[in-house]
Amino acid sequence: xxxxxxxxxxxxxxxxxxxxxxxxxxxxxxxxxxxxxxxxxxxxxxxxxxxxxxxxxxxxxxxxxxxxxxxxxxxxxxxxxxxxxxxxxxxxxxxxxxxxxxxxxxxxxxxxxxxxxxxxxxxxxxxxxxxxxxxxxxxxxxxxxxxxxxxxxxxxxxxxxxxxxxxxxxxxxxxxxxxxxxxxxxxxxxxxxxxxxxxxxxxxxxxxxxxxxxxxxxxxxxxxxxxxxxxxxxxxxxxxxxxxxxxxxxxxxxxxxxxxxxxxxxxxxxxxxxxxxxxxxxxxxxxxxxxxxxxxxxxxxxxxxxxxxxxxxxxxxxxxxxxxxxxxxxxxxxxxxxxxxxxxxxxxxxxxxxxxxxxxxxxxxxxxxxxxxxxxxxxxxxxxxxxxxxxxxxxxxxxxx
Numbered sequence: 332x333x334x335x336x337x338x339x340x341x342x343x344x345x346x347x348x349x350x351x352x353x354x355x356x357x358x359x360x361x362x363x364x365x366x367x368x369x370x371x372x373x374x375x376x377x378x379x380x381x382x383x384x385x386x387x388x389x390x391x392x393x394x395x396x397x398x399x400x401x402x403x404x405x406x407x408x409x410x411x412x413x414x415x416x417x418x419x420x421x422x423x424x425x426x427x428x429x430x431x432x433x434x435x436x437x438x439x440x441x442x443x444x445x446x447x448x449x450x451x452x453x454x455x456x457x458x459x460x461x462x463x464x465x466x467x468x469x470x471x472x473x474x475x476x477x478x479x480x481x482x483x484x485x486x487x488x489x490x491x492x493x494x495x496x497x498x499x500x501x502x503x504x505x506x507x508x509x510x511x512x513x514x515x516x517x518x519x520x521x522x523x524x525x526x527x528x529x530x531x532x533x534x535x536x537x538x539x540x541x542x543x544x545x546x547x548x549x550x551x552x553x554x555x556x557x558x559x560x561x562x563x564x565x566x567x568x569x570x571x572x573x574x575x576x577x578x579x580x581x582x583x584x585x586x587x588x589x590x591x592x593x594x595x596x597x598x599x600x601x602x603x604x605x606x607x608x609x610x611x612x613x614x615x616x617x618x619x620x621x622x623x624x625x626x627x628x629x630x631x632x633x634x635x636x637x638x639x640x641x642x643x644x645x646x647x648x649x650x651x652x653x654x655x656x657x658x659x660x661x662x663x664x665x666x667x668x669x670x671x672x673x674x675x676x677x678x679x680x681x682x683x684x685x686x687x688x689x690x691x692x693x694x695x696x697x698x699x700x701x702x703x704x705x706x707x708x709x710x711x712x713x714x715x716x717x718x719x720x721x722x723x724x725x726x727x728x729x730x731x732x
Contacts, residue, residue, distance in 0.1 A: 395671060397623065398588040399543060405480055405676060405712045406728055407434025412447035414720045416465035423720065424477050431728040434480040436546060436714060437465070439537050440530070443516075444492035448540075452532055458496045471541045482544045482595070483537035487530050487579075489549040491517045500526050502553070502563040510553075510563055518553045521575045521612065522567045531586050544593040546626065547583065550576055550618070557610035572612030581621040593623040597678065600629035603659040615662050624674045625663075626714060629655040631701070632684030643689035648697045652679065652704035660708065676712035677705065681722050698726050 410423055415437045427433060440446050445462035446455050455461045474481045494501035494509050494517035501519050502510045511517045519526045534545040552572055553559075570578075584594040596618055599608070607614035619625045631651040634644035639654030641647040659675060666672040679701045684690045691697065698715070705713055715722060 395623065395673070396588070397593070398591050399593055402480070402543070402593070403433065405434045405482075406432050406714075407436055407480065407482065408432060408681075408715045408720070408722055409436045409484075409717070410438070410720050412438040412441060412464040415470055416447070419720060420470070420473065424473065424479065426722060427479055428477060430726070432715075433478070434482055434714070435474065436482040436484050437470075437542075438486075439483040439542070440485040440533050442486050442489060442549075444486070444490035444494075446533055450533070450536060452536055454529060454532065458493065460492050460496070467540050475541065480544070481542045482546050483534065483542035484546045484548055485530060485534055485537070486549045487547050488518050488521055488526070488551060489516055489553075490519045491515070493526070493529070494519050499566075502565045505562075505564065507564075510559075512553060518549075520565045520567075521552060521572070521579060522565065522570075527579050527582060531583055534583065534587055534592075535590065538587065538590045538592045542592065544595055544624070545583075545587055546595045546597065546624075547580070548597040550580060550596050550598070551608075551611040551613050552576075554611060556612075571609070573607055573609060573614040573617060576612040577614060577617040577621060580618050584621055584623070588623075594621075595624035595626055595676070596622050597626045597628060600627040600633060600655055600677070603627055603655065603662040616665060619663055619673050620666055620671050622673050624676050624712075626676050626678055627655070627659055628678040628716075629659075630678065630680040630684075630716065632680060632682075632687050632690065643687070643691075645684050645687045646689055646691045648680070648693075649700040649704045652677075652701045653707060656705060656708035656710055674712060675710055676714060677710065678714045678716050679705070681715040681717045694723055695725050698723050702726075702728060 408423065408426070410420070414420060414423065415435065423435060427435070438447055444460060445464075446452075446460050447462060447464045448467045449463045450456075450461050471481070473479075491511070497519070498507070498509050500523045501517055504510055509517050521527075530547075534547075537545060556572070568575075580594070580596060587594050598613060598615060598618060602608060602613055602615040607617075615625075615627075629652060631648045632645040634641075634651055634655075636642055636644075638644050639647075639650050641650050644651040656675075656677070659677075663672050663675075679698070680693060681698055683693045702713065705711070
């Protein structure tokens with residue numbers, strides 16, 4: 332999951348990844364702007380987002396019909412398509428068999444837009460978006476034999492391959508060329524219904540292959556879109572970007588739940604502590620309203636000086652996760668009252684953020700401190716992120732439970 336090492340920055344449009352690869356200077360500058368915005372909205376001092384108490388988290392989705400009510404508590408790790416389709420799969424299966432972990436999040440449609448297995452969808456063949464990395468006839472039996480809960484990660488609107496193949500579904504410049512960000516990545520247009528259906532067709536195929544949950548990532552407009560919304564050429568309606576994104580999520584769940592699979596969405600952890608990100612179209616509450624599981628990416632390395640009272644949040648994993656979860660519960664309070672609150676299953680950090688000034692080396696203690704903070708906030712589910720899929724040994728994954 333090249334998902335969000337730059338979560339904060341992407342929220343403000345300074346970089347273009349949803350995981351690492353940013354400078355400390357960029358992170359600090361964007362963080363200051365984010366804290367100022369949060370302060371202005373809440374009336375609280377910058378760097379001191381509000382708190383909130385958490386309640387015990389059950390296994391079902393209160394007020395919603397859970398398509399898989401017998402699903403156990405999920406604790407998992409991320410696997411690239413190459414890991415899932417290669418030799419590293421054996422290491423990951425061994426890790427899960429020897430610990431309390433029980434799930435793998437696997438790239439089914441990756442960060443460039445490639446469908447990573449041999450798809451039978453006609454449109455995948457027509458567009459040339461397939462790239463067989465995983466042999467599903469070999470992978471799925473291994474996961475089933477080892478009682479591993481398979482989650483299909485689908486990168487939705489960041490899709491360079493589809494954007495280049497279907498410019499009319501993307502954002503173009505006045506000269507007709509497809510727009511791309513500073514990393515050479517292009518996005519497809521969330522206003523285009525065909526884009527919705529293409530991604531949901533891939534999700535449906537993943538469900539037929541045996542995946543029990545569909546996890547959508549990059550469910551948003553390009554970072555900093557508000558700065559270029561009026562200069563790019565693209566199809567649009569009068570609907571606000573936040574509504575378009577929420578509507579996609581609602582439509583996806585409507586299409587997929589009847590197949591017996593849950594729908595989850597990855598979202599910036601910061602989104603729980605600040606107002607809705609109108610530029611990229613992410614409204615934490617409205618997205619959460621329409622999913623079975625919400626996965627805020629709350630890596631301590633993504634929070635800068637001052638957050639939750641820490642000079643270096645990365646060096647205080649318990650304090651940072653505790654504060655992030657308190658804000659998450661508070662943000663979702665309206666959904667708890669209406670019976671629409673989803674399962675909260677955060678992404679947490681199992682890597683060392685060497686680019687962060689004052690960072691600490693992450694190992695067994697740091698991972699367990701994050702889990703302890705989750706437990707103290709009534710959160711029993713989580714996912715671990717490590718870009719190379721090398722996870723810390725000897726961790727107690729049910730810390731203090």
